[in-house]
Amino acid sequence: MKLLTTNFVQCAVKSCSSSSNCFPLHFTECELVHEDLEFDEDFIKNVMVKIDWPALLSVTRDIGNNSLPEEKPNIESCDEQVLRDLHLVLLETQIKDGKMICKNCDHLYHIKNTIPNFLLPPHLA
Amino acid sequence: MSRPEFIAPPEIYYNQEESHKYTNNTRVQQIQAEMTLRALELLNLPSSQYVLDIGCGSCLSGQVLTEEGHQWVGMDISAAMLGNALDLDVEGDLFLADMGAGVPFRPGSFDAAISISAIQWLCNADSAEANPKKRLKQFFETLYASLKRGGKAVCQFYPVGQDQIDLILHSAKVAGFGGGMVIDRPESKRHKKYYLVLTAGIDGDLNLANVEIENNVSKRKKRKGDESKRDFIKRKKDTMRKRGKDVASDSKFTGRRRKPKF
Numbered sequence: 001m002k003l004l005t006t007n008f009v010q011c012a013v014k015s016c017s018s019s020s021n022c023f024p025l026h027f028t029e030c031e032l033v034h035e036d037l038e039f040d041e042d043f044i045k046n047v048m049v050k051i052d053w054p055a056l057l058s059v060t061r062d063i064g065n066n067s068l069p070e071e072k073p074n075i076e077s078c079d080e081q082v083l084r085d086l087h088l089v090l091l092e093t094q095i096k097d098g099k100m101i102c103k104n105c106d107h108l109y110h111i112k113n114t115i116p117n118f119l120l121p122p123h124l125a
Numbered sequence: 126m127s128r129p130e131f132i133a134p135p136e137i138y139y140n141q142e143e144s145h146k147y148t149n150n151t152r153v154q155q156i157q158a159e160m161t162l163r164a165l166e167l168l169n170l171p172s173s174q175y176v177l178d179i180g181c182g183s184c185l186s187g188q189v190l191t192e193e194g195h196q197w198v199g200m201d202i203s204a205a206m207l208g209n210a211l212d213l214d215v216e217g218d219l220f221l222a223d224m225g226a227g228v229p230f231r232p233g234s235f236d237a238a239i240s241i242s243a244i245q246w247l248c249n250a251d252s253a254e255a256n257p258k259k260r261l262k263q264f265f266e267t268l269y270a271s272l273k274r275g276g277k278a279v280c281q282f283y284p285v286g287q288d289q290i291d292l293i294l295h296s297a298k299v300a301g302f303g304g305g306m307v308i309d310r311p312e313s314k315r316h317k318k319y320y321l322v323l324t325a326g327i328d329g330d331l332n333l334a335n336v337e338i339e340n341n342v343s344k345r346k347k348r349k350g351d352e353s354k355r356d357f358i359k360r361k362k363d364t365m366r367k368r369g370k371d372v373a374s375d376s377k378f379t380g381r382r383r384k385p386k387f
Contacts, residue, residue, distance in 0.1 A: 002218050004196075005198055008198075008231055008234040008271075009220075011229070014227070017227070023231045037216065040196075042173035043173035043196055046173055046174065046175070050175070052231075091196070114211070114218075115211070118220055118222035118226075119202070119222060119223055119226075120223070125223070125226040
């Protein structure tokens, strides 16, 4: 799962959907991999508008990276190197194995072989 | 054509063997790619968008999305299908999730959504708890939320009959979507294809140049007190007449107060 996706995924439990605490999920025991992808400047610019920067910071801290700046970079005025760095963080960094925990209901989701399992038992769905 | 929906639930029907057969069948590959291209044509997206693929299966549709230059996230309920997708080495992210339980993404995540040959599975009740209406409602509501305002969705599906089309259209409408059905090659029985085309919210800004909006968006609802007693009785009698009950005929005395009795 790409780091970009962690900025959008939230707890799937029905009772959590009304809570503001179900996003972002808390990540633990993550094993990261790097996969080379083509750099697409337009996509980074397009998706940066939607990125919740504090949530991204929270996830990167969960997986042990404190190097991102506190402030969201201004996408209109930054140079290409910043965009390339964002591409590296958001798209090329992927979580291969790990666990995600909802901060609201403590439900545990497993990530196995880059695929998170969001199937819920019937009483939660 | 046989219908896999009638045989078993998707996570059981698409086991190792069946999903391998499906993924490596060149005819299926060709049809899936054709339908994905058609769905993208209907969506009319600018380049480099973030797209959700619902019921992605082994991501035959995802490969087309990558070719067209979009980033995507795919979700499917069959683990074997997703395994096949991993073998194909697709670029998008994969999720093992049940669309009937909702789309697990925060509001405003995606620019668009596509679904190829998947949502007809929602119309089946595969277990005692499953209620197709509730699952459709949950699916469309969460899909609506996860799309950005002005987002679009195209779902190609194989309905069993007009009832199913109506049910799906109604659920989408209740969730707040605009749009409708596009039917390709309607004259052919075999090559007929159904596309549900949906828009979430207003597409683009309103052009408010040279116009004035009148202040009558929320009309005051007629309250009970506004109706006279006579009108109320007449209305009730009319309803009862429509239902085929025996009702006393109207006269000038209807709804009048009686003379005080000794």
